[in-house]
Amino acid sequence: MGTIGELGEFGLIGRLTRGLPRGPQVELGPGDDAAVVAAPDGRVVATADLLAEGRHFRRDWSGPYDIGRKAAAQNLADVVAMGARPTALLVGLAVPTGLETAWAEELYRGLSDECALTGASIVGGDVVAAERITIAVTALGDLAGRPPLLRSGARPGDLVAVRGDLGLSSAGLALLLDGASAPAELIEAHRRPRPPYAAGEEARRAGATALLDVSDGLLQDLGHIAAASGVRVDVRSRQVPVPRILGSAPDALRHALTGGEDHSFAGTFPRDADLPPSWTVIGTVTEEAPRAPGVTVDGRPHGPGGWDHFRR
Template sequence: MATIGELGEFGLIERLTARLPRGARVPLGPGDDAAVIAAPDGRVVATTDLLVEGRHFRRDWSGPYDIGRKAAAQNLADVAAMGARPTALLVGFAAPPDTGAEWADGLYAGLADECEAAGASVAGGDVVAAPEITLAITALGDLGGGAPLTRAGARPGDAVAVRGRLGFASAGLELLTAGRDGPAEVIAAHRRPEPPYEAGPQARELGATALLDVSDGLLQDLAHIAGASGVRIDVESAAVPVAAVLGPDGLRHALTGGEDHAFAGTFPAAAILPPSWTRIGAVARGTGVRVDGRVPEGGGWDHFRM
């Protein structure tokens, strides 16, 4: 089996980019000094993330295809959380030269398939040798003429609602750490999140006043909305959707587990939300986040907390 070192930089680039589909929003993709991305709105939504082997993924837990899907999903979800539609992904790929070329193929297949699910394309990037696998992902999106949804628009009296699964990725990580291999759907959720990308533009159509994707834990992320908006968010634990498969610690995972990339937002109290959204609380005057009237203890992800 060939390694990426044996292929060389340009051989690897040619191998990987030859398999990438290109959508209509990428008139010029990989192969030149830079890509050209259509921006019909005149504004571009942009976000970036780093994923480091051993910190954000483990190759003994996840295959390259799942790692690619996860790396794309967490960035594309950020674009959708602004009320935008994802258009393109730029990928920086650093890896040891002895990494198998087939491993890289699987990674890029995952990146491409997740982009397709979100309506975007891998438009370009870079490859470089490094001691460990590191991915630098930049996602771009288009607002379609609408205002961006930020964290700063929540108002007292608004309803708080979520869409997407909560706690699955956290529970899956806990199972893998304990050496367990089931329930399979929970472990699969850690390996490959499934953000409901359409929730972002939909939330804007429903009149959302603030929105974000749940990447670091529901309570921690709601605290970002509370802080940016200068309000308090009250959560009713009984209203939080907790899947039975998560077991007795399901509520803890749903409140503090990240990486599912569900969406949480605030909406006018009178807004009529479809069944895909679940109301879990309300916005009030004050600061911070309360659960059943009490200040929660810790929880959530911090990249600099070991």
Template sequence: MGTIGDAGEFGLIARLTRRLPQGSDVRLGPGDDAAVIAAPDARVVATTDLLVEGRHFRRDWSGPYDIGRKAAAQNLADIVAMGARPTALLVGFAAPPDTCVDWAETLYDGLADECRVVGASVAGGDVVGASEITLAVTALGDLGGAAPLTRSGARPGDVVAVRGRLGYAAAGLALLDAGRDGPAELLAAHRRPEPPYAAGDEARSHGATALLDVSDGLVQDLGHIAAASGVQIDVDSSAVPAPEILGPDGQHHALTGGEDHAFAATFPPGTVPPAWTVIGTVAEGAGVRVDGREPPTGAWDHFPT
């Protein structure tokens, strides 16, 4: 197949865009100066994220298809966490010229397939040469006339609930760091998250007061709701799902591990959707407490002090 250097910038773009089917929200896709995406709500939900080789993924641990699925999933989950429907991704792809064309095409297959799960499309982007592989992904979404679900609506008396896997990706990363080859389910969770995208509609339809994507660790991300809402969140660690497959550090992984892209929300009592698990309550005060104490540390921070 040759390298992307052999293909050249425009040859690579042509090969990649042929792999990207366009959904009905894309009125003009790749090939012009910019894409045109429908915005029937007259508002656009937008988010962006970076994946850098060596920090967010390693090519000796993850194949290009999984990296593509992961890059799309973490951005699509942010759109869903606003109570919106994902419509499109714009992808900036930087890579060394000696990267195989087949590797790049498989990466874009992963991006396209993850978008297909939620009915979105990769509508455009850019490619550039670089010393390491980097993906810069911008996701767009539509609110359908509804108000966004933000982090600032939690109120004392609400309950806290979660939807999706917690700690699986962190446990998988720990196994890879240790040179272990299983359990396969945990390794797969690190390589390719599986956000429960239905959570956004479920949260909205059941009156959620706040919602977010758990990307940096449950306790740390609940702290964002607490700060934005001006409340205290009390977590019951025994209620946080931590199955045996997570190993002896399972509870720690579930409380502090990121990149599973589960969802956490607050609801008025008695309104929690059936697929969600209640793990705590909202009270007067500030910050997050776990079993009445200061929470464990270990959540992700790109710039630790």
């Protein structure tokens, strides 16, 4: 099938967008100056992420299909965390001209398959030549007339609960960095996260006061809720659902508390909330703390943890 340079910009665009599924919200897909996506609510939830080769993925660790799934998942999860339904993705792709066309096609297949889990569609984007691969994804969503679920609604007395796996991607990354190839479940969790997309609707029905996608580590992300809400959050370590495959070593809890990129969900709920069994209560919102909001573990402040692009 040759390289992207041999195919050319418009040949590549045609190859990547040919046959893309179109959801009911898409009035006009790829092929014009811009796409047209219905916004019945009158508002659009929008989020964007960048994935840079060598920073977010390595081609010797992950194939293009898994990279596509991961790129879509981290954006779709952000839309779901707002209590919205994902509708569309816009994809910007910077690639070397010598890259095989088949690599880009597999990337788009991964993007499209992840979108299918939520009913979203790829509606456009851009391609450009570059020395290294960068993928820029913008996701749109619809609130269906309902208020968004924010980080700023947590109140003293609320329960803190999580939905989804914690620490698997972090443990998988550690294995890859050590040159290991097993356990395969952990390696795959890093290559392709599996957000529980039903979490947004579940949280809304349970009366969530705050919600977010856990992308940079549970404690760090709960810190965002604490800061936005002006409260303190206390996590009880014994209640954190450490995946069995991580074992009982001290590192297992560390991965669950500070590991990112599983794209699970964390939220706060009224004390009397009727939470589905898929959610696990791990702590409480303890007090208003407008001057010093933050997160404690078993009543004690935690040290640095979680991911920060400009600290590493």
